[in-house]
Amino acid sequence: MHGQNPEIIQSASSLAIFDMTGNLPPPVPHVFESEYRWAMQEVLNRDDLASLFASHSFNGTERDRAAGAEFVSRRLTEAPDPDQIVITSSTQVALLSLILGIVGVGGRLVVDHVTYPSIGQFASFFGYEVIPLPIDAEGMEPEAFRDACRTHSPKAVYSTPTLQNPTTGIMSLERRQEIANIAREYGVTIIEDDIYSLLPTDQPPPLSAFAPEISWYVLGTTKGVAAGLKTCYVVAPSAQEAKARFWPGVRATYWMCAPANVTAVTRLIESGRIEQIISAVRDETRKRQAMVAEFLAGTGFRAKREGLHVWLPLPARVAGRRFVKELELLGTRIAPGELYAVGDAAPPNGVRFGTGKPASVDDLRMRVEQIRATYEQLMGDR
Numbered sequence: 001m002h003g004q005n006p007e008i009i010q011s012a013s014s015l016a017i018f019d020m021t022g023n024l025p026p027p028v029p030h031v032f033e034s035e036y037r038w039a040m041q042e043v044l045n046r047d048d049l050a051s052l053f054a055s056h057s058f059n060g061t062e063r064d065r066a067a068g069a070e071f072v073s074r075r076l077t078e079a080p081d082p083d084q085i086v087i088t089s090s091t092q093v094a095l096l097s098l099i100l101g102i103v104g105v106g107g108r109l110v111v112d113h114v115t116y117p118s119i120g121q122f123a124s125f126f127g128y129e130v131i132p133l134p135i136d137a138e139g140m141e142p143e144a145f146r147d148a149c150r151t152h153s154p155k156a157v158y159s160t161p162t163l164q165n166p167t168t169g170i171m172s173l174e175r176r177q178e179i180a181n182i183a184r185e186y187g188v189t190i191i192e193d194d195i196y197s198l199l200p201t202d203q204p205p206p207l208s209a210f211a212p213e214i215s216w217y218v219l220g221t222t223k224g225v226a227a228g229l230k231t232c233y234v235v236a237p238s239a240q241e242a243k244a245r246f247w248p249g250v251r252a253t254y255w256m257c258a259p260a261n262v263t264a265v266t267r268l269i270e271s272g273r274i275e276q277i278i279s280a281v282r283d284e285t286r287k288r289q290a291m292v293a294e295f296l297a298g299t300g301f302r303a304k305r306e307g308l309h310v311w312l313p314l315p316a317r318v319a320g321r322r323f324v325k326e327l328e329l330l331g332t333r334i335a336p337g338e339l340y341a342v343g344d345a346a347p348p349n350g351v352r353f354g355t356g357k358p359a360s361v362d363d364l365r366m367r368v369e370q371i372r373a374t375y376e377q378l379m380g381d382r
């Protein structure tokens with residue numbers, strides 16, 4: 001670096017590397033702005049603002065929990081009692097609180113061998129053990145799960161049965177029943193992250209619907225509404241367990257929701273306006289995935305038309321990391337498969353990218369063309 005102008009280095013390094021590693025919902029300002037502004041105005045118009053902000057909100061108010069129960073009933077076959085609902089400030093913190101409370105230090109958590117990366121990272125920070133299991137096109141394999149229950153006596157299983165991360169699998173109804181039955185047979189708690197379920201219109205009920213008495217069902221708004229909305233609804237197996245896990249015991253965490261935001265989300269749910277936003281995100285996601293399907297045809301990519309990410313498997317001779325490096329030379333960053341690998345499991349060779357970050361379908365097309373060009377170039381290299 002000696003002798004080089006730091007400004008030039010800075011501008012070269014920040015020069016147009018466009019990060020598509022995250023799986024964000026696409027922006028829908030034409031709908032989101034008017035709906036969220038309306039909801040915030042409803043909050044500001046209240047005549048009890050001081051008391052709304054006077055203390056921690058913990059699980060939200062009774063009205064917030066009732067709205068949460070209504071929101072999750074779109075997925076659960078039976079609407080939960082509002083007292084089973086815990087409202088948190090993100091899915092991530094809900095999962096962390098649950099894993100720490102249920103699995104704990106030294107306990108074992110069964111996961112897909114590739115999964116939401118934070119689950120593996122938290123294991124090393126907080127001292128629980130992850131047991132990574134093989135997956136097929138649908139997700140976790142039942143026989144592997146049964147074996148793991150027998151040999152490792154896990155406390156819980158973490159699963160994203162709709163739109164596995166990163167491989168995009170969606171578990172069939174039969175698979176969900178099987179996994180839920182095995183969990184029940186071995187007394188393993190289900191921690192179900194249904195965060196990608198707001199967009200698909202055709203999918204089986206969650207695992208939790210098949211074993212509600214042992215399930216913690218988690219439905220966050222980050223992926224189906226807006227990345228910054230954060231509000232997340234957790235359904236506990238019972239009202240008593242909701243209280244015991246989150247309040248009054250868990251003070252030393254940051255799971256509590258912020259009153260202004262959760263009140264606005266409550267109004268969006270009560271008024272039905274949240275559906276306008278979800279539907280706009282879904283339409284935009286479909287457009288984006290249709291374009292991706294056209295440009296990546298013949299590559300063996302995996303995606304769902306209402307999914308936010310795309311998985312591109314690669315042959316062994318084209319390492320995912322090399323693909324990522326080559327693509328960065330064109331100014332676009334995506335993620336190698338290793339990022340999602342848990343424990344000592346061999347990572348799958350491939351790359352993942354999110355479709356939501358570019359501002360428009362045209363902007364995304366330009367990035368996908370680069371991905372296709374990199375694919376052709378590396379597949380041609382011998």
Ligand SMILES: Cc1ncc(COP(=O)(O)O)c(C=O)c1O
Nearest residue numbers: 090091092116165193195220222
């Ligand atoms: C599977 C999964 N769960 C949870 C999260 C985090 O959600 P939140 O922003 O609500 O913490 C993500 C975000 O990338 C995710 O992919």
